[in-house]
Amino acid sequence: MNKKTILSYAIGPIGSGILGLISLPIITWFFSVEDVGRISMLQVVASFSVLLFCLGLDQAYVREYHEVKDTPELLKLTLMPGLFLTMLAYSLVFIIKPTLVSEWLYEIPSVYLSVISITCFILSIISRFLSLVLRMQEKALAFSMSQLLPKIIFLIFIISTVWLGFKKDIYTLVTAHFLSILAVFLVFSWNTRKEWLASFKYRFNWLRFKPLLLFGLPLVVGGLASWGLNVMDRLFLRGLSTFAELGVYSVTMSIAAVATVFSGIFNTIWAPLVYKWVKNEEMNLSKIDEISEHLLAAIYFIIVLSGLFSWVLPFFLPKEYAAIQYLITPCLLAPLFYTLSETTSVGIAIARKTSYSMFASILAMLSNAVGNYLLVPEMGALGAAISTAFSFWFFYILRTELSCKVWRDIPRAKSYVVITVLLGFTIISSLFSHINYLSVLIWGLLFITGILLFSKSIKLALKQSKVLVN
Template sequence: MTPKKIAAFSLGPILGAALSFVALPATTWIFSTADVGRISMMQVAANFCTLLYSLGLDQAYVREYHETKDKPVLLKTASAPGAALLLLCIAALFIYKPTILSSALFSIDSSTIGILAAVFLSASYISRFLSLILRMQERGLAYSASQVLPKLVFLLIILSYVLFPVDHDFMALITAQVVSTLTIMVLFAWNTRKEWLPALNATIDKEKLSSMARFGMPLILGSIASWGLVAADRLFLRGLSTFEELGIYSVAASIAAGFSIFSGIFSTIWAPTVYKWSADGADLKKIESIIEYMLAAIFFIFVLAGSLSWLLEYLLPSKYFQVQYLITACMVSPLLYALSEVTASGIGIARKTSYSMAASLIAVLVNVLGNYLLIPHYGAAGAAISTAFAFWLFLICRTEFSCLVWQAIPRAKLYGISTAILALVICMSLFQHIQRSTWAVIWLSAGIIGAFFFKQVLATAYRLASSSLSNLIRSPA
């Protein structure tokens, strides 16, 4: 991708994170901690349905896109099987018991809430495939608009609850979430109408489906395991703790997602880029330099977040005091996952997707055990620690498997820096009695030490920034 296209894709996550950073505190002040915990369970369910019912064909779609001429046929071949299976399962659940979704997810017996949850799940699945079209076509501005406007809709609805006489209950919160999700689906559908409308009349290519299934089927278990990695903490908090504790953890995880803009941007552009490099026969050794720069960026993001986490105490109600100590641990999952997307590039290039499944299974088993052991004693902190450790292990496993099936990369600095980050975030989650100013000093000290290890990266970044500033000054007004 060109810098212009990267900037276009970056615009959506950046503005979306800014809106989320405003909407999240508003949500915590308006709704109860338990309802905030409940709404997080709906997102967990949506992620599960998207991963499971995609049948691994969404990943196969990305892999085959640049090597397939008939794009509408490819889209229908990838999306139709899972869509049909999802609708059948939802229908069967409602025939069995109309309140089953609401009861299972939120401990509320309501068919209306169940219907809203089903609409949310279906819209999330459709949006997944429509977003892939924009990604593969490198239509960054359209993708960014589809990311920003739904968050703006959600924020406006939440703020309207303050201005108008509306009960601040779970029905109001889930309605806002569903409306914003339907908005993103409609926007994706409009922006990709020239691609999916021809797909409606296309015939599924059975031979292509067979080859895509061979690529994607190993990813089903891997996808479930990946979902388990990010969902085990919430599931165990729901089962072994309370919705209030789940709400505190969910807020920390949501804010962490806002701090990890870098992860969302990079994950969006990386898979299409590396597969395109592979198809064009490019020199893939440059992946090593990308790992170095990405590791440096992730390290300093942690330093910045850890140093400034005390500011959260002034943004959230007092009942969310723990969030400032959990934020860095919650950042491990999105940031180290993004890093593993690069270090494990060889798995996708070599089409050895079973190794991704193995890495996910190992990590999720460790996460399940960790949550089971730690949550009863440490609550939300135990969930954060377990998930952070599991994603660190996930990074190690994916990297080692990639080196095994493709080509080896230097790994000493990668493992050393990531281990140091893990140790710091675990200590911060456990030792919440230490003053916030002390933790700020600890993180700043870590940043100074890290600057020594990344001095070449920082020097290059400085030269690029100086050159860009000089060009800007010399350019005509």
């Protein structure tokens, strides 16, 4: 994969991050913190639907793409079962009670909110597979543009609502979210039209479907556990706290998502690239170790810089969100530790031992459930952030050790020490946030330590930046 392709992939996450950074203050200033909390529940259930109803076949599509001759047939075999199950399940829910979805998600009985939310779930399933088509075909620019468009649609709709004086409530937020999902579905459909149109000429081959299902089914359990690991914090805040706490936490996670733009770029590129190396017998083990080391360095400095400068966030948000300055750093740990685990756990996918991923996800999810149950009632959003950060630390170690068991022994002592130090000092800094000088002292010392610890990665980054400039 050349630099041009990588840069094309980067346009989407970077542009999405910038647009998210623009829209976030607008949402927090003009919509209630409770409605911000409610819209996060839509996103939670949408991700649940994708994980549950895809049956793990989205991962099977990625794994087998370079191994099969007829990729349109592969798309049909992996997409159709999940799409059918999604439509069947939500149709039954709607028949039983038309307002059930909106009542559970938003505590508002509304047929409109139920219908539009269910439509979001169905479109998300289809868009998931169509995005994988672009990703595996390495149509990087088209993939990135499809990420940018929904953010642009969402921003335009929100600005129009504020400008024209329309009612600013959960109905507006859900409608804006629906329009953004519809936009990405239409763009993905157009950009992949040759692939999905070609799939219609194939009959559904049950013999070829069976091995795909056997590969994917363990990932359903693992995927649901991973989903639980990622959203356990919001579910416990929804059940044991208030929509206000959930709203503050959701905004913090949105800011964290902006700050972890490079994680999205890396996760998009990494798995298909490694599978391609395996197919072409180009696997370079030392290259994987080097990438993991440089990624560890990048994550280290992102966390440290977040700890040093998180105090500036309250200047851009309403006073109701002042606690974000104490939540942002622990909220960053989860997605960054997950991204780091993608490099060290690659052996699990290469060996096709997907049950090991399931095992790691289940154990980490259980630890997160226990942590949230103990901490959320007393500490609210901060308790959820600490519990989730710890669980992803545990998840990283589990995935790494299991990958070593089924593939090869990789150097990992340094990464274990670094992530443990980051986790420990993040928790200390958050718990004693009222002592400002202590937080600055901790992160300042860690910054200096990082310069000495990751000098090789820093030199490489400086060298690459000079190449890009020239």
